[in-house]
Amino acid sequence: MELQLTEQERAFRDEARAWLQEQLNGPFKDLRGRGASGDQDSYVEERIAWGKAMGAAGWNCLGWPREFGGRECSIKEEAIFNEEYVRANGPGNIGHIGETLLGPTLIHFGSPEQQKRFLPPIVASDEIWCQGYSEPGAGSDLANVQTKATLVGDEWVIDGQKIWTSGAQHSDWCFVLCRTDPDAPKHRGISYILVPMKQAGIEVRPIKQMGGSAEFAEVFFDGAKAHKDHVVGGVNNGWKVAMGTLAFERGASTLGQQYLFQQEFEQVVEAAKQTGATKDPVIRQRLADAWIGLKVMRVNALRMLEHQGADLNREALISKLYWSNWHRDLGKLAMDILGPEAEILDGGPYELTRMQKWYLFARADTIYAGSNQIQRNIIGERGLGLPKEPR
Amino acid sequence: MEFSFSEDQNELRRAARRFLEAESSEARVRAAMDTEQGYDSAVWEQLSEELAWTALTIPEGYGGLGMSYLDLHPLMEEMGRALLCSPFFSTICLGANAILLGGSEAQKEEWLPSIAAGETKVALAYAEKGRESGADAIHATYRRDGDRYVLRGTKHYVIDGHTADLIIVAARAEKSQGLDGISLFAVSADAPGLQRSWTPSMDQTRKLAIVELEDVTVPGKSLLGEEGRGWDLCERTLDLGRIALAAEQVGAAEMCLEMAVEYAKVRQQFGRPIGSFQAIKHKCADMLTMIESARSAAFHASALAGQGEADLSEAASSAKAFCSDTFFHCAAENIQIHGGIGFTWEHPAHMYFKRAKATEVLLGDPSFHRERVAQRMGL
Numbered sequence: 001m002e003l004q005l006t007e008q009e010r011a012f013r014d015e016a017r018a019w020l021q022e023q024l025n026g027p028f029k030d031l032r033g034r035g036a037s038g039d040q041d042s043y044v045e046e047r048i049a050w051g052k053a054m055g056a057a058g059w060n061c062l063g064w065p066r067e068f069g070g071r072e073c074s075i076k077e078e079a080i081f082n083e084e085y086v087r088a089n090g091p092g093n094i095g096h097i098g099e100t101l102l103g104p105t106l107i108h109f110g111s112p113e114q115q116k117r118f119l120p121p122i123v124a125s126d127e128i129w130c131q132g133y134s135e136p137g138a139g140s141d142l143a144n145v146q147t148k149a150t151l152v153g154d155e156w157v158i159d160g161q162k163i164w165t166s167g168a169q170h171s172d173w174c175f176v177l178c179r180t181d182p183d184a185p186k187h188r189g190i191s192y193i194l195v196p197m198k199q200a201g202i203e204v205r206p207i208k209q210m211g212g213s214a215e216f217a218e219v220f221f222d223g224a225k226a227h228k229d230h231v232v233g234g235v236n237n238g239w240k241v242a243m244g245t246l247a248f249e250r251g252a253s254t255l256g257q258q259y260l261f262q263q264e265f266e267q268v269v270e271a272a273k274q275t276g277a278t279k280d281p282v283i284r285q286r287l288a289d290a291w292i293g294l295k296v297m298r299v300n301a302l303r304m305l306e307h308q309g310a311d312l313n314r315e316a317l318i319s320k321l322y323w324s325n326w327h328r329d330l331g332k333l334a335m336d337i338l339g340p341e342a343e344i345l346d347g348g349p350y351e352l353t354r355m356q357k358w359y360l361f362a363r364a365d366t367i368y369a370g371s372n373q374i375q376r377n378i379i380g381e382r383g384l385g386l387p388k389e390p391r
Numbered sequence: 392m393e394f395s396f397s398e399d400q401n402e403l404r405r406a407a408r409r410f411l412e413a414e415s416s417e418a419r420v421r422a423a424m425d426t427e428q429g430y431d432s433a434v435w436e437q438l439s440e441e442l443a444w445t446a447l448t449i450p451e452g453y454g455g456l457g458m459s460y461l462d463l464h465p466l467m468e469e470m471g472r473a474l475l476c477s478p479f480f481s482t483i484c485l486g487a488n489a490i491l492l493g494g495s496e497a498q499k500e501e502w503l504p505s506i507a508a509g510e511t512k513v514a515l516a517y518a519e520k521g522r523e524s525g526a527d528a529i530h531a532t533y534r535r536d537g538d539r540y541v542l543r544g545t546k547h548y549v550i551d552g553h554t555a556d557l558i559i560v561a562a563r564a565e566k567s568q569g570l571d572g573i574s575l576f577a578v579s580a581d582a583p584g585l586q587r588s589w590t591p592s593m594d595q596t597r598k599l600a601i602v603e604l605e606d607v608t609v610p611g612k613s614l615l616g617e618e619g620r621g622w623d624l625c626e627r628t629l630d631l632g633r634i635a636l637a638a639e640q641v642g643a644a645e646m647c648l649e650m651a652v653e654y655a656k657v658r659q660q661f662g663r664p665i666g667s668f669q670a671i672k673h674k675c676a677d678m679l680t681m682i683e684s685a686r687s688a689a690f691h692a693s694a695l696a697g698q699g700e701a702d703l704s705e706a707a708s709s710a711k712a713f714c715s716d717t718f719f720h721c722a723a724e725n726i727q728i729h730g731g732i733g734f735t736w737e738h739p740a741h742m743y744f745k746r747a748k749a750t751e752v753l754l755g756d757p758s759f760h761r762e763r764v765a766q767r768m769g770l
Contacts, residue, residue, distance in 0.1 A: 291768055296684045303394045380676045386671075387667040390667065
């Protein structure tokens with residue numbers, strides 16, 4: 001399904017295309033195609049510089065209101081830009097947590113002061129954000145967070161531990177789910193607090209993943225400090241805010257990802273042609289199935305975005321489960337197409353090929369941001385009205 | 392572009408649902424499927440005369456309403472949901488499309504107005520015995536005899552072939568092979584030498600027939616499109632049929648999910664509704680995920696068809712493959728979730744399960760369509 005462009009939209013597309021071409025063939029040419037899943041810890045400084053250049057040229061946070069530094073672009077324009085970005089091989093956006101998760105949360109739940117303080121640096125890529133949700137004892141059961149925040153004078157004092165925090169190593173700020181009322185029922189004693197990362201009370205320990213790189217980390221809070229006013233959506237109201245963020249995570253950020261998937265898929269097809277796997281009728285079926293699945297994903301996403309604002313639509317509910325399964329299957333298909341060559345690394349001691357990275361990293365897709373099992377619970381309970389499990 | 396149905400289309404859906412809940416209730420479906428004719432003539436009259444469904448996609452110049460293929464989509468979903476027993480699909484989604492795409496001005500004027508009015512029912516006879524789905528499936532032959540053609544062969548799996556008034560027959564020139572030499576003929580069902588008979592089938596809600604052509608002589612004006620170049624016309628007709636069928640599958644699959652969910656909410660075991668167990672809940676969640684995705688696939692294809700795009704093959708095959716898999720999966724899971732009662736004749740689950748398999752193998756099964764997509768991808 002193709003987007004039909006108006007003259008104005010065509011002009012917008014051409015402007016984006018020209019700028020991306022110029023930058024990614026010029027000052028940022030080394031960044032082309034870098035920083036994707038499995039490669040997120042590479043070229044960090046350069047990708048921050050890229051984010052600043054994008055911000056200065058007005059390409060970050062396109063859909064945000066003008067008062068917060070956005071361009072109030074339509075969803076369609078955002079889709080156009082995303083397509084051009086991936087077509088130009090733009091690098092993984094190091095500011096995406098700020099742009100796609102915290103920003104929309106602040107626009108929705110933040111105070112005017114918080115919006116004024118935190119949104120412009122996200123647009124400018126001056127501040128990089130990470131998400132402090134999961135804990136060793138709070139994975140799928142996120143409401144069980146134990147990291148504690150206590151108000152002392154005009155500061156929150158935070159103690160506890162977060163885990164699986166993507167990009168914690170190079171982030172300036174973290175939005176942290178903290179327990180602020182230990183006596184309240186577990187969903188009602190949580191606050192959403194904005195915490196600066198570069199301080200004495202915080203220690204970041206990168207976690208080496210199955211692919212060998214370290215894109216996420218453990219974050220230890222030992223008397224870390226946060227400003228009293230940096231609670232989003234009110235004290236003890238953090239669960240509601242966090243659920244809002246999850247909805248954003250399922251929403252606007254999917255379009256860019258689709259184009260990325262398409263590029264990966266095209267490379268898998270190319271590999272199949274080179275290896276002769278396209279002669280295998282089973283592989284042909286699987287490639288066609290993946291292609292159909294990809295196109296369906298795109299229409300799903302466009303339907304979902306068109307319905308945005310509607311409370312809870314089915315397309316949004318199924319999005320995560322659908323794309324994570326698709327992507328996992330693509331990784332496996334890539335390996336199957338390569339045959340014995342699938343095993344061979346790019347080099348020692350453990351330099352994975354691009355497709356090996358997809359294969360391995362897609363295993364995280366069905367786990368993070370609500371595992372497939374949690375997604376199915378949400379779909380069943382919220383989408384279909386099935387009764388909850390007795391607790 | 393809009394990525395969802397318009398308010399008018401939603402209204403059409405609501406009106407269709409109201410009508411079908413009354414006129415295609417389970418009891419009415421069971422009554423219709425028990426007949427050899429396979430449909431209720433009064434319902435056919437109502438939906439063609441009162442509701443003008445048969446006129447929907449026929450252009451205004453030929454007595455139709457000139458609406459788009461996307462307008463038809465919600466209607467097809469509702470017909471699938473209600474398991475409507477009707478020659479609508481064979482007449483409108485296959486037969487009329489062959490005439491629309493391949494007919495001359497005179498042919499359109501001859502047939503389309505009476506199709507739009509529900510007076511002429513049409514069937515498409517293209518497949519023959521066996522599992523082939525492409526041009527190779529066509530073995531029936533034609534030969535020229537002066538300004539007439541003589542047709543010979545046996546057509547299988549002809550939807551509503553035993554009740555249609557007009558039968559579109561795909562035949563090939565003697566000794567031709569592959570894509571070449573195929574022509575479509577619009578043959579009156581009472582043509583001498585044409586024998587048709589109902590084929591009892593597992594899915595009783597849509598009737599199939601065998602059409603035998605024993606030196607059936609038809610006038611030259613029966614030829615649709617260019618002689619010998621009919622495969623393209625046949626494919627385009629089939630693609631439109633596949634798209635409508637995909638939409639029908641989505642509606643039927645959704646009904647299976649609704650049945651399963653309702654049952655899972657009320658059926659108690661171990662002191663709680665079975666829908667509170669993740670084993671059941673997750674099945675339902677997977678069904679919903681497949682159904683909404685199938686709807687996207689079918690919607691995309693319907694929208695393209697509505698825009699009059701030249702090549703629908705990839706979208707049609709994608710939709711047909713995806714929606715077939717979805718419907719089958721949901722129909723099977725519905726039985727599993729119902730347990731023993733789902734295996735009985737009394738419960739309607741088997742009617743959907745049977746329709747799912749019937750539509751899956753109709754007009755090309757999923758592996759046929761995935762291979763077709765693979766070819767369009769340049770593999």
